[in-house]
Amino acid sequence: MAASGFYDPRLERIFPPNAAVRSDGALEIGGCALPELAAEYGTPLYVIDEQGLRDRMRAYRDGLAERWPNSQVAFASKSFPVLAAYAIAAAEGLAIDVAGAGELLLALESGAPPELIHLHGNAKSSEELALAVDAGIGTIVLDGEADVERLDALLTRPQDVLVRIIPGVDPRVPKAISTGGAGSKFGLPIPQARQLIERLAAHPYLNVVGLHLHIGSQVLEVEPFVRAVEAVRELGEFPVYNIGGGLGVDYHLRHRAPSLDAYLDAITAAARRVLPAGSRLVIEPGRSLVARSGVTAYRVNNVKRTGATFVAVDGGLADQLNVALMDMEFTPIVADRADAVPDTTAQLVGRQCESGDLLVDGATLAAPAAGDTIVLAATGAYGYTLSNNYNGALKPAVVFCRDGASRLAVRRQSYAEFLGHHVGPSEQAWAC
Numbered sequence: 001m002a003a004s005g006f007y008d009p010r011l012e013r014i015f016p017p018n019a020a021v022r023s024d025g026a027l028e029i030g031g032c033a034l035p036e037l038a039a040e041y042g043t044p045l046y047v048i049d050e051q052g053l054r055d056r057m058r059a060y061r062d063g064l065a066e067r068w069p070n071s072q073v074a075f076a077s078k079s080f081p082v083l084a085a086y087a088i089a090a091a092e093g094l095a096i097d098v099a100g101a102g103e104l105l106l107a108l109e110s111g112a113p114p115e116l117i118h119l120h121g122n123a124k125s126s127e128e129l130a131l132a133v134d135a136g137i138g139t140i141v142l143d144g145e146a147d148v149e150r151l152d153a154l155l156t157r158p159q160d161v162l163v164r165i166i167p168g169v170d171p172r173v174p175k176a177i178s179t180g181g182a183g184s185k186f187g188l189p190i191p192q193a194r195q196l197i198e199r200l201a202a203h204p205y206l207n208v209v210g211l212h213l214h215i216g217s218q219v220l221e222v223e224p225f226v227r228a229v230e231a232v233r234e235l236g237e238f239p240v241y242n243i244g245g246g247l248g249v250d251y252h253l254r255h256r257a258p259s260l261d262a263y264l265d266a267i268t269a270a271a272r273r274v275l276p277a278g279s280r281l282v283i284e285p286g287r288s289l290v291a292r293s294g295v296t297a298y299r300v301n302n303v304k305r306t307g308a309t310f311v312a313v314d315g316g317l318a319d320q321l322n323v324a325l326m327d328m329e330f331t332p333i334v335a336d337r338a339d340a341v342p343d344t345t346a347q348l349v350g351r352q353c354e355s356g357d358l359l360v361d362g363a364t365l366a367a368p369a370a371g372d373t374i375v376l377a378a379t380g381a382y383g384y385t386l387s388n389n390y391n392g393a394l395k396p397a398v399v400f401c402r403d404g405a406s407r408l409a410v411r412r413q414s415y416a417e418f419l420g421h422h423v424g425p426s427e428q429a430w431a432c
């Protein structure tokens with residue numbers, strides 16, 4: 001195996017598969033040097049290892065198909081709602097999961113086949129459902145009676161649907177991302193799901209083809225997935241079982257998420273025990289599909305030594321909200337000197353006005369200085385998703401890199417776009 005050139009070779013498993021360190025010490029992703037990308041596209045910048053992402057999609061698709069031939073992997077697109085990512089997922093043979101009109105429009109615009117699109121959500125509007133029905137999407141996941149009533153008013157032909165159930169499985173993950181426990185706002189408890197399914201048996205258009213569940217995100221053990229598969233047994237036999245996503249990711253050298261093989265082995269072994277032979281098994285990975293392929297690049301604006309050393313960059317909560325929402329522990333590196341052993345322990349902070357705007361607590365960095373490019377590894381999932389305009393920050397650009405070439409996937413928001421949402425003094429006389 002070629003040496004990656006990182007100061008610590010163990011970092012290879014946290015950074016994208018096609019990350020390497022050039023002889024001058026610059027970190028490269030997909031053959032593009034990060035300090036050069038930062039100069040060309042500006043910072044903060046989300047950078048994607050396109051080949052790494054494609055390879056991961058194939059590993060998921062082929063890995064599941066080898067173990068359970070009648071299977072489907074759907075890209076849970078909320079993890080990275082970028083048009084290019086939808087197009088790549090469709091090109092790699094994945095189905096697409098959306099949870100609202102905006103994501104549905106991105107999926108349709110990407111050219112993904114409508115029959116491979118699934119719509120979820122616990123509060124779908126009639127307009128959203130109409131858009132989905134008109135587009136002819138493959139599957140709508142019913143959260144309960146409200147969806148049935150709205151679809152009743154819309155449908156003039158059969159529509160395949162799944163019923164979302166609460167499996168009563170509470171994985172050990174932060175509360176904000178646990179969705180399968182008894183108190184979940186998503187789906188129906190098993191007895192209510194049973195009643196709904198019985199009632200829909202005679203429905204002229206709503207065709208219940210199976211069940212759906214999703215237990216949560218950043219799950220770092222396989223056992224909760226096994227319990228969730230086992231929970232569906234009570235409801236009888238169906239052609240389709242969608243068991244959601246949720247596999248965790250290593251953000252730090254200390255983390256050890258289950259491998260893709262271990263996860264697929266566990267769920268398919270459980271499926272073999274409890275699901276009818278020949279039924280279709282669907283999974284919906286988001287985080288574990290995209291996180292490792294993406295990094296976020298920042299420019300250092302300020303290095304200050306007070307009680308502690310603070311290395312302040314030009315982004316923060318506005319582009320990496322997960323640090324505050326989920327206490328994420330990301331792995332940083334000075335992209336100009338990725339071969340240099342860190343000599344500085346610092347608080348890596350952002351520029352937004354909150355003390356929670358701490359990107360890495362106790363970051364170890366190699367001689368950080370103003371003007372350096374600092375990269376956070378494994379930030380491909382939910383970073384872009386949660387980007388916002390806190391303190392007037394502009395939503396960052398997204399660039400895909402492969403074989404030494406970079407392609408812009410999302411333009412950086414401009415100040416004109418930022419200001420343009422507001423109704424100002426030229427249109428309304430606010431000052432009188």
Ligand SMILES: *Cc1c(COP(=O)(O)O)cnc(C)c1O
Nearest residue numbers: 076214217245246284285286287
């Ligand atoms: C968020 C979500 C996923 C993806 O979860 P990950 O943890 O990103 O894999 C899959 N299915 C549903 C219904 C979701 O809400």
